[in-house]
Amino acid sequence: xxxxxxxxxxxxxxxxxxxxxxxPSFAAPGFAPAVREQAMNRxxxxxxxDPVEFPTTRxxxxxxxxxxxxxxxxxxxxxxxxxxxxxxGDDQVTVIPHLDAELARDDPKIFLGYSxxxxxxxxxxxxxxxxxxxxxxxxHLGPGPHLDDVHRASLRAxxxxxxxxxxxxxxxxxxxxxxxxxPRALTEFGDRDKTEAWVWAGPRREVKGRTWGGCLEVIDxxxxxxxxxxxxxxxxxxxxxxxxxxxxPASAVKRWVRSLGEAGILGAVxxxxxxxxxxxxxxxxxxxxxxxxxxxxxxxxxxxxxxxxNPDAVVCVGVPFGHTRPQWILPYGGGITLDGASRTIxxxxx
Numbered sequence: 001x002x003x004x005x006x007x008x009x010x011x012x013x014x015x016x017x018x019x020x021x022x023x024p025s026f027a028a029p030g031f032a033p034a035v036r037e038q039a040m041n042r043x044x045x046x047x048x049x050d051p052v053e054f055p056t057t058r059x060x061x062x063x064x065x066x067x068x069x070x071x072x073x074x075x076x077x078x079x080x081x082x083x084x085x086x087x088x089g090d091d092q093v094t095v096i097p098h099l100d101a102e103l104a105r106d107d108p109k110i111f112l113g114y115s116x117x118x119x120x121x122x123x124x125x126x127x128x129x130x131x132x133x134x135x136x137x138x139x140h141l142g143p144g145p146h147l148d149d150v151h152r153a154s155l156r157a158x159x160x161x162x163x164x165x166x167x168x169x170x171x172x173x174x175x176x177x178x179x180x181x182x183p184r185a186l187t188e189f190g191d192r193d194k195t196e197a198w199v200w201a202g203p204r205r206e207v208k209g210r211t212w213g214g215c216l217e218v219i220d221x222x223x224x225x226x227x228x229x230x231x232x233x234x235x236x237x238x239x240x241x242x243x244x245x246x247x248x249p250a251s252a253v254k255r256w257v258r259s260l261g262e263a264g265i266l267g268a269v270x271x272x273x274x275x276x277x278x279x280x281x282x283x284x285x286x287x288x289x290x291x292x293x294x295x296x297x298x299x300x301x302x303x304x305x306x307x308x309x310n311p312d313a314v315v316c317v318g319v320p321f322g323h324t325r326p327q328w329i330l331p332y333g334g335g336i337t338l339d340g341a342s343r344t345i346x347x348x349x350x
Contacts (some may be wrong), residue, residue, distance in 0.1 A: 025089020088115025
């Protein structure tokens with residue numbers, strides 16, 4: 001029997017509402033202020049909302065306690081109606097113990113973030129507050145010549161409209177953009193490749209469930225910190241899985257996914273959506289054939305583990321969310337319909 005809390009229904013925002021722009025992990029706006037400025041202008045133009053910074057938004061090296069204080073303050077402020085993380089990082093696991101769950105439950109707000117923000121999304125999930133996996137002012141709003149269409153559409157759906165959107169393949173993808181300190185970061189995308197067709201597995205049927213998951217490197221930390229939901233809490237859920245710019249090898253991905261199987265989580269879920277993984281970085285960019293091979297290796301180990309632990313799950317691999325651009329923002333704790341018959345994914349942003 002599940003002990004998972006029922007998810008709250010969160011109101012969408014209207015023109016002029018305030019959105020907290022927070023750095024729960026790395027204070028990227030303090031490192032690259034020009035990207036930050038362009039991001040805030042684009043955010044306001046795309047949404048009609050008013051971005052509000054807090055003391056640690058641009059404070060490099062802020063303590064976990066101070067970052068948590070800003071998160072708590074955002075939840076305590078009735079004028080703040082949503083929270084957008086500026087970027088991820090690698091130590092948000094240390095922020096979570098300092099958060100005030102009562103403040104969040106008393107006035108729940110839409111939260112958007114990914115990567116290290118899996119910590120905060122999971123914390124909200126355990127308190128019955130849905131969020132959205134994706135969104136980053138420093139990666140997807142500020143850099144480049146303009147917002148990607150799929151990112152704009154899902155950002156507006158998450159914050160404003162609450163509509164249903166069919167998740168599509170934009171046809172191109174980049175692992176990383178220009179260096180934030182390079183003036184070209186404001187006017188150019190990173191190097192983009194054509195995308196491959198998504199790979200489907202499992203039965204040709206439709207499943208619908210609320211989502212949970214995130215970045216595998218962070219899920220690993222959640223497990224060791226004893227902050228994971230139980231398998232019964234995830235019965236019938238749609239599992240979101242992705243890997244970060246640290247480029248873990250397929251062997252590591254296999255161990256993580258296998259561990260989810262041993263924990264009973266793979267067997268509990270109705271469907272799994274796996275992101276197109278990054279396979280290059282500023283310091284290492286193999287040729288296109290090798291990058292494609294690395295993606296195939298990760299795909300194959302994920303599918304092999306799912307085949308062992310839950311062959312009845314509907315699975316789709318290669319979806320553009322997480323550490324990729326263009327990036328779809330997906331519901332976290334909200335609903336997704338995964339249709340193995342029509343080969344479609346529909347995200348419910350209500």
